[in-house]
Amino acid sequence: MSDAVLYEMRGPVAVITINRPEARNAINRAVRDGIFAAFGRFEADAAAQVAILTGAGERAFCAGMDLKEAASEGRGVLPRGFLPLIGDTLEVTKPTIAAVNGFAMAGGWMLAQMCDLCVAAEHATFAITEAKVGRGTPWAAPLVHMLPQRVAMEVLLTGDPIPARRLLELGYINQVVPGERLMEAALALAERIAGNAPLTVRACRELVYLSQEMGRSAALRAARHLFQPVYMSEDAQEGPRAFAEKRQPVWKGR
Secondary structure, rough: OOOOOOEEEEEEEEEEEEOOOOHHOEEEEHHHHHHHHHHHHHOOOOOEEEEEEEEEEOOOOOOEOOOOHHHOOOOOOOOOOOOOOOOOOOOOOOOOOOOOOOEEOOOHHHHHHHHEEEEOOOOEEOOHHHHHHHOOHHHHHHHHOOOOOOHHHHHHHOOOOOEEEHHHHOOOEEEEEHHHHHHHHHHHHHHHHHHHHHHHHHHHHHHHHHHHHOOOHHHHHHHHHHHHHHHHOOOHHHHHHHOOOOOOOOOOOO
16 A cells, blocks of 8 residues: 555455545545555455545545646546446445545545435535536446435535535434544444445345445346345355344355
């Protein structure tokens, strides 16, 4: 891993930190490469059950693209695979949590949005500011499944910041906590997930995304196939056995 993106294991939880606080954790080449590498490492590590993505410092989660670097390169249309984006250019099958420690602007919103869950500090703000600088937001397409249509329009067309508390009320954020408790809250959420049966957790995660892309009947049929290997796993026998024996289950992920 590079100094621009740090990777730390805390039990079964991988903590991935964008480490450019002097540049408000803006996304430059080193950050892009570091995020690709970090999530690749997380996906490949059987011991890592949940990942938390956060930013260094208390001011910014991520300010988005490093516009100085973009200007120096005369950057136009971004090539395929340029940005690390779970579900598009990054293959991740395990749960991820964004711990937003300050403002999440433009590409910073993208990084928070691509995670499955979001915990934010009380002082955090979110904005998709591309309309203010003439850039594009193709990665924002899933937003229409995550926010009411007119709120999504407001976010995209104005580029104005929205406080974490309002996004909590809209269901876009899972928790808002005091800044000093952010990592504590994110780790507690991650550990609750990591304590569950990993095959069921991954299948449930896939079910949510699958259902967004299908009608009700098709999603139900697909879900039956999705969970078939879960029912047939060793863990499916271990869970009821542990309950009957009044002990904690020992998950094997198979």
